[in-house]
Amino acid sequence: MRKSIVYHIGTMLVLLVLVQGCKSEKKKPVVTSEPIAVNYLEETKKDFDTRMEWWRNARFGMFIHWGPYAIPAGMYNGKPVDGIGEWIMNNAHIPITEYEVYSKQFDPKKFNADEWAMIMKEAGMKYVVITSKHHDGFCLWDSKVSEYDIIDFSSYKKDILKALSTACKKQGIKFGVYHSIMDWHHPDAQSINYPEYNNASKPGGNPNFPSYLENYLKPQMKELVDDYDVEIMWFDGEWIDEFTHDQGKELYQYVRSLKPNILINNRVDKGRQGMQGMNKADADYAGDFGTPEQEILEGSSTLDWESCMTMNDTWGFKKNDHNWKSAQTLIHNLIDVTAKGGNYLLNVGPTSEGLIPGPSVERLKAVGKWLQSNGEAIYNTEKLKNNYRQGNDILFTKSKGKDVYYAVCLTKPKPEVTIEHLQPQEGTKVTLLGSSVPLKWTYEQGKGTTISVSAPVLEELNEEYAWTFKINGNEIENKISE
Numbered sequence: 001m002r003k004s005i006v007y008h009i010g011t012m013l014v015l016l017v018l019v020q021g022c023k024s025e026k027k028k029p030v031v032t033s034e035p036i037a038v039n040y041l042e043e044t045k046k047d048f049d050t051r052m053e054w055w056r057n058a059r060f061g062m063f064i065h066w067g068p069y070a071i072p073a074g075m076y077n078g079k080p081v082d083g084i085g086e087w088i089m090n091n092a093h094i095p096i097t098e099y100e101v102y103s104k105q106f107d108p109k110k111f112n113a114d115e116w117a118m119i120m121k122e123a124g125m126k127y128v129v130i131t132s133k134h135h136d137g138f139c140l141w142d143s144k145v146s147e148y149d150i151i152d153f154s155s156y157k158k159d160i161l162k163a164l165s166t167a168c169k170k171q172g173i174k175f176g177v178y179h180s181i182m183d184w185h186h187p188d189a190q191s192i193n194y195p196e197y198n199n200a201s202k203p204g205g206n207p208n209f210p211s212y213l214e215n216y217l218k219p220q221m222k223e224l225v226d227d228y229d230v231e232i233m234w235f236d237g238e239w240i241d242e243f244t245h246d247q248g249k250e251l252y253q254y255v256r257s258l259k260p261n262i263l264i265n266n267r268v269d270k271g272r273q274g275m276q277g278m279n280k281a282d283a284d285y286a287g288d289f290g291t292p293e294q295e296i297l298e299g300s301s302t303l304d305w306e307s308c309m310t311m312n313d314t315w316g317f318k319k320n321d322h323n324w325k326s327a328q329t330l331i332h333n334l335i336d337v338t339a340k341g342g343n344y345l346l347n348v349g350p351t352s353e354g355l356i357p358g359p360s361v362e363r364l365k366a367v368g369k370w371l372q373s374n375g376e377a378i379y380n381t382e383k384l385k386n387n388y389r390q391g392n393d394i395l396f397t398k399s400k401g402k403d404v405y406y407a408v409c410l411t412k413p414k415p416e417v418t419i420e421h422l423q424p425q426e427g428t429k430v431t432l433l434g435s436s437v438p439l440k441w442t443y444e445q446g447k448g449t450t451i452s453v454s455a456p457v458l459e460e461l462n463e464e465y466a467w468t469f470k471i472n473g474n475e476i477e478n479k480i481s482e
């Protein structure tokens with residue numbers, strides 16, 4: 001990010017000290033204080049790194065897509081609707097007044113924010129990003145500028161975001177919201193890209209969109225930041241024609257002015273290159289981190305990024321989507337993302353009753369159990385200078401600020417494992433995380449470190465997904481073995 005310049009307009013502190021002989025006479029300091037205008041799009045690397053630090057150390061968060069779309073749950077007029085569950089209003093061409101029936105019915109009686117926060121905690125997730133408002137326009141909090149919300153419109157009439165924000169704080173989990181710039185319900189936001197909604201089929205796009213931004217979206221930003229202790233603002237729906245790069249930069253400035261240390265993803269602006277998620281380099285696009293979606297960057301990046309992924313094939317709940325990724329896949333994704341210096345935002349799509357689906361909870365428990373033994377290779381780590389992997393089965397991470405390295409094996413280690421890029425310090429132990437047994441190792445120039453792994457050590461570990469060698473030493477700068 002670029003240098004921060006803090007403008008002191010008219011703020012002058014003049015202290016005149018006049019010394020006469022043995023007497024000294026000090027004039028009162030003259031201070032005129034005017035508002036300090038901060039340009040949040042220009043920030044020193046030091047300030048940026050400070051602001052991003054907790055997020056970088058956290059590595060792993062929960063994404064939650066939840067709203068009235070969980071009622072149809074992928075079905076409409078008795079037939080399955082293709083596509084992701086939260087898009088059913090658009091994909092099934094449901095008229096707004098008909099979709100509002102779902103919003104009115106929305107009444108998740110089994111929702112228990114403390115249970116959800118415990119699931120996150122036991123999964124080893126350090127932050128959460130929940131849909132405050134998805135493209136359907138329905139608000140999961142009591143918005144002062146909308147009647148189309150959980151309090152005024154639904155049957156539930158309790159503030160979901162308030163409950164979850166409070167529960168997460170109790171568990172030390174940072175609270176973030178996903179907020180869609182695109183809005184299929186608000187007449188001033190309805191986009192020419194989705195012409196079936198009225199008010200939108202004007203050539204050149206919805207002329208009232210700037211008014212929606214100023215009088216609806218931004219006031220909602222203030223509500224969310226002021227009243228729900230939001231630490232991450234995760235925008236989406238930025239692709240519509242009506243939303244411009246200038247508006248994106250302005251929106252970033254505005255949200256940062258509400259809470260200077262808030263984190264904002266790159267979908268606040270127009271720079272994102274589709275599902276690959278990183279910003280184009282052709283302009284000064286706003287946003288603190290890139291957002292690869294349903295994919296992991298091919299290699300590592302010097303920029304901050306977070307892969308958001310589903311556990312099955314939908315973000316919002318669909319009753320017939322049982323295509324769940326295995327716990328192994330989820331754990332290997334987390335390791336891969338971490339080795340490349342990214343974060344992993346793993347989605348759950350709760351039911352209309354307010355329950356996180358059982359298969360999601362099972363998988364999250366397995367990830368959490370793996371992290372109990374191996375978390376030090378994930379949290380508070382950084383990517384290696386030269387190599388994030390060796391072949392296809394070994395990925396590397398490094399403890400932040402220490403010469404402690406982790407070689408994470410995605411397949412069960414053989415009796416002898418050679419790590420080409422790391423050299424243990426003389427006299428130090430090499431261990432497997434989860435075991436205190438020191439492992440025999442030898443180092444040979446040009447070959448690397450060969451570690452002997454006995455069967456009893458592996459049996460005692462009783463690990464089934466990934467095995468982590470902990471090595472106090474140094475990275476050897478040589479090429480990645482193919």
Ligand code: FHN
Nearest residue numbers: 084086087236237293308315
């Ligand atoms: O259209 C949304 C989609 O519903 C979902 O929210 C994902 C998750 O980031 N984002 C958009 C698709 O890129």
